[in-house]
Amino acid sequence: MSAMRLAKLLENAPLEGHTTFGVQQRARYLIEVNDLPELYEAVEFARDNHLELLVLGGGSNVLFVRDFPGLIVIIKLAGIVREGANKLCVAAGENWHDLVEWTLANHLYGLENLALIPGTVGAAPIQNIGAYGVEVEQFVTRVRAFDTHLAEAVDFERSDCDFAYRDSLFKRAPRGRYIVLEVEFELSAVDSPVLTYAPLAERFAADGPVTAEKVFDAVCEIRRSKLPDPKLIGNAGSFFKNPVVSAGKLDQIRAQNFEVPAFPIDEGDFYKLSAAWLLDAAGWKGRTRGVAGVYENHALVLVNLGGATGEDLFLLAQEMSSSILQRFGLALQPEVLIV
Numbered sequence: 001m002s003a004m005r006l007a008k009l010l011e012n013a014p015l016e017g018h019t020t021f022g023v024q025q026r027a028r029y030l031i032e033v034n035d036l037p038e039l040y041e042a043v044e045f046a047r048d049n050h051l052e053l054l055v056l057g058g059g060s061n062v063l064f065v066r067d068f069p070g071l072i073v074i075i076k077l078a079g080i081v082r083e084g085a086n087k088l089c090v091a092a093g094e095n096w097h098d099l100v101e102w103t104l105a106n107h108l109y110g111l112e113n114l115a116l117i118p119g120t121v122g123a124a125p126i127q128n129i130g131a132y133g134v135e136v137e138q139f140v141t142r143v144r145a146f147d148t149h150l151a152e153a154v155d156f157e158r159s160d161c162d163f164a165y166r167d168s169l170f171k172r173a174p175r176g177r178y179i180v181l182e183v184e185f186e187l188s189a190v191d192s193p194v195l196t197y198a199p200l201a202e203r204f205a206a207d208g209p210v211t212a213e214k215v216f217d218a219v220c221e222i223r224r225s226k227l228p229d230p231k232l233i234g235n236a237g238s239f240f241k242n243p244v245v246s247a248g249k250l251d252q253i254r255a256q257n258f259e260v261p262a263f264p265i266d267e268g269d270f271y272k273l274s275a276a277w278l279l280d281a282a283g284w285k286g287r288t289r290g291v292a293g294v295y296e297n298h299a300l301v302l303v304n305l306g307g308a309t310g311e312d313l314f315l316l317a318q319e320m321s322s323s324i325l326q327r328f329g330l331a332l333q334p335e336v337l338i339v
Contacts, residue, residue: 008032009045018074019059020118022234023310026067032074034093039073039179043148046071046176053148053176054339057093057120061127061236062337065310075122077181082106086187087141092122092180096129104213108187110139112216113194116223118230118237122180126170127335128163132219133197137163142184148176165272166241166335226298234304235295239317240275240332247271253328260328275324275332276300282323289316314338 013030016022029051033039046053052070056062077093080102088108090099096119100111113134123129124136125143140163143156162169170178193215195201203218204210228235245253250262250271260278262271279285279299286296288305292312295301302313321332 020230025064027072029071034076057123060118065314088185094121109212110187112212115219139185141186144181145178238300239302241335292316
C-alpha cells in the first residue's frame with residue numbers, strides 16, 4: 001500500500017460511529033475507501049498481513065460482540081448512472097434511502113416501499129432487503145462484486161445471486177469473499193403502487209388514486225412511528241427474521257390458542273410468521289437487560305440505551321430467542337450479522 005493510502009489507515013479504531021448500534025468495540029485496522037484503487041490496495045494489505053477482512057457500508061445490519069482483529073473496509077464508492085430508459089447502475093456506497101428518493105424525483109418506480117431502510121446500496125442485494133410487500137431482488141438485474149479469491153471484478157446476473165428471504169449468494173459466501181462494487185436495477189416508468197401489505201392497503205382504502213409518492217410518504221411515516229432513529233437510539237432495526245413454518249406447524253401453534261399473524265408463501269405450503277408478534281406475546285416489548293433493551297414501540301428492535309457492548313445486546317437477543325423456543329417451539333434466527 002502506498003504512503004498516501006497508508007496514511008488513511010487507522011489502528012485500534014473505535015467502531016461506535018460506524019455501526020447504527022453504536023457499540024463500544026474496536027477494530028485492529030479500519031480504512032474508508034472512495035475509489036477502486038483504494039479498495040484493491042486495502043484488500044492487498046489484508047492479504048499480505050494475513051488479516052480477516054470485513055466490509056461495512058452503513059453498518060446498519062451488524063452487531064460486533066468483540067473487538068475485530070482484522071481490517072474493516074468502509075465502502076464510500078459513489079455514483080448513479082442512468083442506462084437507457086429504466087436501468088440504473090448505482091455505486092455500492094450510495095445511501096439507500098437517498099437512492100429511493102432519487103428514483104421518484106426522476107420518475108422511476110418500484111423502490112418506494114423500501115423507503116427509509118438504513119444502509120447502503122451495496123448491502124441491499126447481500127441482505128435482499130425487503131419491506132411492505134416488496135423485496136429488492138425484484139429489481140436487481142446485475143451485481144458487480146470484487147472477488148477477493150480471484151482478485152478480479154465479477155458480474156453476477158440476477159439468477160446467479162441465488163436470492164432468498166433476507167439471503168443471497170453474497171451473504172452465504174465466506175466472509176470477505178465478495179465485495180459489492182455496484183448494483184444495476186431495472187425499474188418502471190409506470191407508477192403502479194404495490195399495496196399487498198395489509199397496513200398500506202388499509203391506509204389507502206378510502207383514498208382516491210394512489211401514487212408512488214403517497215406510498216413513499218406512508219412507508220416513511222409508518223417506519224418512523226415504529227422504529228427509533230439510530231442517530232438518537234442505537235439500533236439495527238429488526239433484529240430477527242420472520243420465521244417460516246409449514247402449514248402443519250402453524251396448525252399446532254394455533255391449536256394452542258395463539259393467533260399469530262401468518263402470511264402464505266409457496267402456494268400455501270409454508271407460512272411466514274410475524275416475529276414481532278411472537279416477541280410481543282412473550283412480553284418483550286420495553287424490557288431491558290442493563291443498558292441493552294427492547295424498544296418500547298416494537299418488540300423486534302433491540303436498542304443500545306447508552307454504553308452497551310455488543311455482548312450485552314447479544315445476551316439479550318439469546319434470552320429473547322430462548323423464550324420463543326420454549327413458548328412456541330420456534331427458533332428465531334438473527335437478521336443482523338453477528339461478528
